[in-house]
Amino acid sequence: MDLKRLFKPETMAVFGVSQNNDSHPANVIYNKNHLRYQVSAFAVNGKGGAINGETVYAKIQDIPKRIDLAVIATKAEIVPMVIAECIEAGVGGAVIISGGFAETGLIDLQNRVVSMAREADFPFIGPNCLGVYAPPLLDTFFIPSERIIRPEQGRVAMVSQSGGILVDHMLKCASEGVGLSLAVSIGNKALIRETDLLQYFRDDPGTDVITFYLEGFDENEGRRFVLAASECGKPVVVLKSGKTSSGANAVKSHTASMAGNYEVFSSVMAQYGVVEATDEYELVTFAESLSCYKKTIEGKMGIITSSGGHGALATDTCFFHGLQVPALSTETRTTLCDAVSPAIQKIASFTNPVDLTGSSTDDDFVAAARLLSKNDAVDCIMMLLLPYQPGITMDLGARISLVHQQEGKPIIAYVPHVDKYSMLIEGFMLNKIPVAHSVEDAVHMAEAMRRYKAC
C-alpha cells in the first residue's frame, strides 16, 4: 500500500469534531493542525455547523478540496461508515484514533474495517492510537500543543505500538537533541504493521534510522520483519516489552524450554543486525549514534581524555559492552608524544586511554584525534571532554568534527550536558558528531555501531 499521501498529506479532514466539547480529541487535533501546521485541515461532523468561525462539513464530499488524510476520532461503531465515505471520496489514507475495537473484544468490528480497507487498497493507521507526528506538516496526537515536548525535525523515524511510550521517547529525543523525521503510534496495528512501516521508511529519503517499540509479532511476522530489516540498508533499532512470560507451558524438550520467546527474539534480531536496546535511554542513544554513522565497527576503541578517572571508567564500561581498548604500539606512542605540546609531553600518558592531563589544550586533543584517526589499531574514537579545564575552549567541538570529516573514522564525544557548554556540544552536533551526556552513554553509542550490521 502506498503510504505517501497518509504521511505527507497536503489536506486533512478531521472526523468527529464537536460543537460543544473543546477538549474532544478531534477538536484538539483539528485546532492544532489548523492553526500551527502546514497541512490544510478541515473539520467534519455529520451535524455540520461551525467551529471558531470555520465551517464544519457534514460530509467529506462537501469539502472543496481533495483530501489526502482522514483523521477519525468518532465513536467506534460509526468508523466503518466513515471509512466507506473516505474510500468513495478518494482519500489517500486514514488515522483511526478511536478506541473500542479489538482491545475491548470487538474483533469483528475491527475486522470489518480491515477488510473494507484491504479491498479498496486504502491504508490506515490504528485504530486505538495517537497516529502521526510529522512536523512541520501535521500532528494527529490528541495532546494540546502547549503540553507536548517537541523534538526537532531530524532523520530518525519512531514507530511504537504504544502511544504513551512514544510520547515519552519523544521527550527523551528532545532532551538529547535527537531529531525525528516522523513518529507513528500504530495502536492495534490492524492493517498497517511494523514491517509495512519498515518498508516505507526504507524508501523515505528523510529517514536515516528506523526505531521500533515492539510488544509482539503475529505468527511468522518476526521472520518477515528481520528479513526486511536486514535488507533495508538503514539501521533498525528495537526496544521490546513482554520479555518475561508468565505461566510457561509444560515443556517437554530442552530446546523448547531454553529457546523461550524472548531468547529467540533477541538472538534473531542480533543475527540479522537489528540493534536491540534494553531500555528507552539506549533506544534514543543508539538512534543518535546510528543517525551519525551508518557503519559497522569491530569495536576497537581509542579513548582520549584529560582525566585518568574518566579513561579508566570508560575502559571498564567498554569491556562490559563487548568493546576492546587495544594497546598502542611503541611507535604510535612516540608519535603521539611528539605531536602534543611540550608542556604535557612528560606528564601525559600515551597508552590507551590516551590521558592528555588537565594541562592539555584544544591543539593537543586535535593532534591526538588526528593521529588515532589514521591508526588502524582503533576503529572508533571516544573523546572524553571536561570543559571546566582551562586549556579547553568552546571551539573544540567544531575542530574535532573537522578531523572526522577529513579522516572518516567515527568519533564519539562525551561532554557534561549543561547549558554553559552548549556551544561546545553544538560544535559537535551540528557537524553530526554524536555527543553523550555520560561516559556510559558514550560507550552505548559505540556499541550500537558494533551491533549494527551494515549490508
Add this chain to the structure above:
Amino acid sequence: MLREEIKALLSESRERGWVMEPQAKEILSFSGMDVTEFMWCRDAGEAVHFADKIGYPVVVKVVSPDIIHKSDVSGVALGVADEKALMKVFTEMSTIKGFSGVLVEETLKGMELIAGMKMDQQFGPVILLGMGGTAVEIYKDVAIRMAPLREGDIDSMVKSIKAHPLLEGYRGAPPISMNALKRMLLAFSGLAMEFDGAVDSIDLNPVICNETRCIVADARIMLAKQ
C-alpha cells in the same frame, strides 16, 4: 516439501506425539546427518550379538513409547563393559513402563553438545546449539539462530557459546572438527525448514563432537499438535 520417506516415519508416531529414538535417528541419517551405529534389540540375545559385533563398551538405552526422558527412569546405561553387564542392564530395563526393547550402540569419545530446533510462533524454525548433557537447562550455555542457517551464522553461534574455548582445543585437548559441526548443522537446518510446521521441537542431545566427526548420539522429535 517433506520427503515421502520422512513423512512415513513421522506418521507412525503421529498418535504418540513424538518420535522414538530409533525412528528419529533414521530420519536424521536419511537427511545426511551422522548418527551412532545402533541396533534396536527386542531380546537379550540380539543385544549381545550386536555388542559383540561393534565391540564393548557399549551404550544401552531403553526404547519405550511411554518414556520421553530416558535418564529420568534409569533408561540409559553408559560404558556397559561386557556381556554380563549387558545382560544385567537388559533385565533391569525390561521392567520400565512400556518396554519395547533396547538400543545398543557404539561408545564414542568427544565433547557433548546439544543441537535443537524449535518451531517459533513469531520467527518460524529456529536452531539452537550449546553445551550438551543432562544439565543443559542449568547452564543454559546456548546460542539461537533463525533457520535456514548461513555459514556465518554457525561461526557466530560457536563464538557466542561461553564454553567455546573447550571446543577449540582447551589446554592441550584436541579441537573438535568445525567442518563436521558445520555439515551437521547445515543438514539439520535444512531438515528443520523441510518439516514446515509438522514438528514442534527437536533435541539432539548429546551430539558427540571429536576431531573428525559430529555424531548424533540421542534424538527426540516432538511433533506439532494437529
